[in-house]
Amino acid sequence: MTVLSGFLPIWAITAVGWAAGRYDVLGKQAQSVLGRFAFAFAMPALLFLTLARADVSRLATLGLAVFAVSVLVVFAIGLLLGRRVFRRRPGDRAIGAMAGSYVNSANLGIPVAVHVLDDASFVIAAALFQTLFITPLILVLIDLDAGGSATRERFRRILRLPLHNPIIAASAAGITVAALGWQLPHAVTEPVRMLSGAAVPAALFALGMSLNAGRGGKLPPAGEPRPRPGGAGAQEPAGPPPRSAALPVGGSLAPGPGGPSGSSALVQKPAAPPPPGGRLAQRPAAPPRPAGPLAHKTDAPPRPTAFQPVARRAERQVLVALKTVVQPLLAYALARWAFGLDGHDLFAVVLCAGLPTAQNAFIFASEYRLDTALARDTVLMSTFVSMGSLSLITWLLA
Structure with a gap:
């Protein structure tokens, strides 16, 4: 019960942040500004101090x-489901797999580690693994879907990613200080310590505000185009037209009247009159085609359109289950029976694996013009579910 009480301040601050965002107490930009402050300043300060005082040998465990x-296995399952079951394009498969396996090690993981585990070193090591190995893998998969001439530049961005991430930079600096055995003067550590004190409340408050991100949002209706990664104006049709849309008699692809120059539209040219006395003039008009076994294939709308909302809801539920149920259970099985872990080490692994989906999934989907609704909904749903699942893990294993 004492360990469970460590969640009370976490959920309380998150709830206050949600209320502030719900009733717009701090303005429209507050969540973005507070989140950036936590990510760029407060959280790096906390990680630097924690790692500078840590035993480096405890990170590789x-x-x-x-x-x-556990992350790699669940990520592979997400990719397989996206291809075989939900029929996703490669970029959206990567986002779905990320939503089902990539843990929120910063905004929620570090506060949980500080208040529940009393040691953030394991969560920091998990964050380093995700950023240095899983993130480049995701970006490569997205890039393979985007294609185009920007491939080389995107690979350069992948290689430069750790250098532009303040959390990774601060962690690397802290590990360097610890490995070299340096003792930093009080004049250096004190302002960093004061700044680090804002990391946990700022991150949790911003997390709570972000839970209002999906309020009022909805999935794009079936049949509407959606943007592709190639550019802001490039669009991909949501699905093929119905088979009943056939080319009219005498129709051709030609510039449509009133349309832009050079555009192509389907216009109908008047049919030439048949020659007098010719075979075409004597042939009677074909009778209407009787309804038969194949009539539904011509007249019915495409199957994906009818079942798309159900499939989308099912996909979100499956990804949330992967993240909050399958991944911690897999981590428990591996840790207990394959690696022989127990006690606090077992608890730390399962608790970290049970963290909800990181907001990076939504950021990547927005950046590369993929399915932001999938990422957003999975982040929100997994965060709500994890409030109960993390408490259950703590009650069972702490």
């Missing part, structure tokens, strides 16, 4: 290996 295997 069997627990981290278990966590890595």
Whole structure:
């Protein structure tokens, strides 16, 4: 019960942040500004101090290996489901797999580690693994879907990613200080310590505000085009036209009247009159085609359109289950029976694996013009579900 009480301040601050966002107490930009402050300043300060005082040998542990295997296995399951079951394009498969396996190690993981585990070193090591190995894998898969001439530049961005991430940079600096055995003066550590004190409340408050992100939002209706990664104006049709849309008699692809120059539209040219006394003039008009076994294939709308809302809801539920149920259970099985972990090490691995989906999934989907609704809804749903699942994990294993 004492360990469970560590969640009370976490959920309380998150709830206050949600209320502030719900009733617009701090303005429209507050969540973005507060989140950036936590990510760029407060959280790096906390990680730097934690790692500078840590034992470097404790970062590479069997627990981290278990966590890595669980992430990779669930990520592969997400890719397979996206291809075989939900018929997603490659870029959206990567976003779905990320939503089902990539843990929120910063905004929620570090506060949970500080208040429940009393040590953030394992969660920091997990965050480093995700950023240095899983993130480049996701970006490569998205890039393969986007294609185009920007491929080389995007690979350069992938290679530069750790250098532009303040959390990774601060963690690397802290590990360097610890490995070299440096003792930093009080004049240096004190302002960093004061700044680090804002990391947990700022991150949790911003997390709570972000839970209002999907309020009022909805999925795009079936049949509407959606943007492709190639550019802001490039669009992909949501599905093929019905088979009943056939080319009219005498029709051709030609510039449509009143349309832009050079555009092509389907216009109907008047049919030439048949020659007098010719075969065409004597042939009677074909009778209407009787309804038969194949009539539904011509007259009915495409199947994906009718079942798309149901499939989308099912996909979100499956991804949330992967993240909050399958991944911690897999981590428990691997840690307990494959790697022989128990006690606090087992608890830390399972708790970290049970963290909800990171907001990075929504950021990547927005950046590359993929399915933002899928990422957004999975982040929100997994965060709400994790409030109960993390408490259950703590009650069972702490």
